[in-house]
Amino acid sequence: MEPRISLITLGVRDVARARAFYETLGFVASPSSNESVTFFAAGGAVLGLFGWDALAQDAGVPAAGDGFRAVTIAHNVRDKAEVATVLAAAEAAGGRIVTPAHDVFWGGHNGYFADPDGHLWEVAWNPYFPLADDGSLQLP
Structure with a gap:
């Protein structure tokens, strides 16, 4: 394996709300973004926003849980x-x-x-x- 982080995807409850938050901080959404997923260039890596439940389903884990995520x-x-x-x-x-x-x-x-x-x-x-x-x- 070549050590690198290519993409960090955050599970979010509301993709549009999360996108607006990060855009307010200066992140610029990629044209490949849509209502279900947003991608931002982040200094050599990519920050992704994806629906909380959809991301849990994609990973094959339960969506329940909150608090400190370590x-x-x-x-x-x-x-x-x-x-x-x-x-x-x-x-x-x-x-x-x-x-x-x-x-x-x-x-x-x-x-x-x-x-x-x-x-x-x-x-x-x-x-x-x-x-x-x-x-x-x-x-x-």
């Missing part, structure tokens, strides 16, 4: 102040702030928001993992 999606930013800016934009778009921006023990600065379906996003400034000009994370 997964977060991270959006790294270029400077410390940008963490609060992105969190505010997510809240204004209809997200919920889970953890406000704050300094963290490892030397960075982060906060978390939940999208309208409860998917957790970490917004982080990490001085040890700078971003390239194209926004990709640079591991040491």
Whole structure:
């Protein structure tokens, strides 16, 4: 297997509502999107939105369940102040702030928001993992 993440698909209760939320944050839907599924370019990977029940059926698992899903999606930013800016934009778009921006023990600065379906996003400034000009994370 070649290590890569090509597509992250989030199960959502209302595809149109979720699409509007992510578009408000600046994501641009691909022309291949439709009322059942939405695709966004996301810096070398793709973020997909698909109906919650339909995604569970596709994976062959029960659709029931909520709460912590043991997964977060991270959006790294270029400077410390940008963490609060992105969190505010997510809240204004209809997200919920889970953890406000704050300094963290490892030397960075982060906060978390939940999208309208409860998917957790970490917004982080990490001085040890700078971003390239194209926004990709640079591991040491």
